[in-house]
Amino acid sequence: MNAAISPALPERARAVFAAQIPLPSPVTAPAFVETLAHTLGTSLTAARWDASSVLAALATLTDDHLTDRLLAHLPRGYALLFGRADLAAA
Incomplete structure (x- = not known):
């Protein structure tokens, strides 16, 4: 995955993401947003907006198959x- 998104991210961002793989345990989306809010010193609403803006933009720079994976x-x-819609598998 790192090689697939490497052109879409700056070198420092790639290094930060690569250093986190694999995570010892999955981080829920709410916990991710809470950590982001704490790190940025902002509200949960602002952190959710920021994360969504960046991740949605990243998704437009890659193909749907990579985002699905x-x-x-x-x-x-x-x-x-x-x-994207958060739909549970049937």
Whole structure:
């Protein structure tokens, strides 16, 4: 995955993402937003908006297949941050 999105991210962002793989345990989307809010010193609403803006923009720079694969590895709830509906599998 790192090689597939590398052209879409600056070098420092790629390094930060790569350093987090694999996570010892999955981080829920709400916990991700809470951590982001704490790190940025902002509100949950602002952090959710910021995360969604960046992840949705990233999704437009890649193909749908890559975004689908990424979401398949993330806990439920991240699809909304990527600008997609969060539908449970039937």
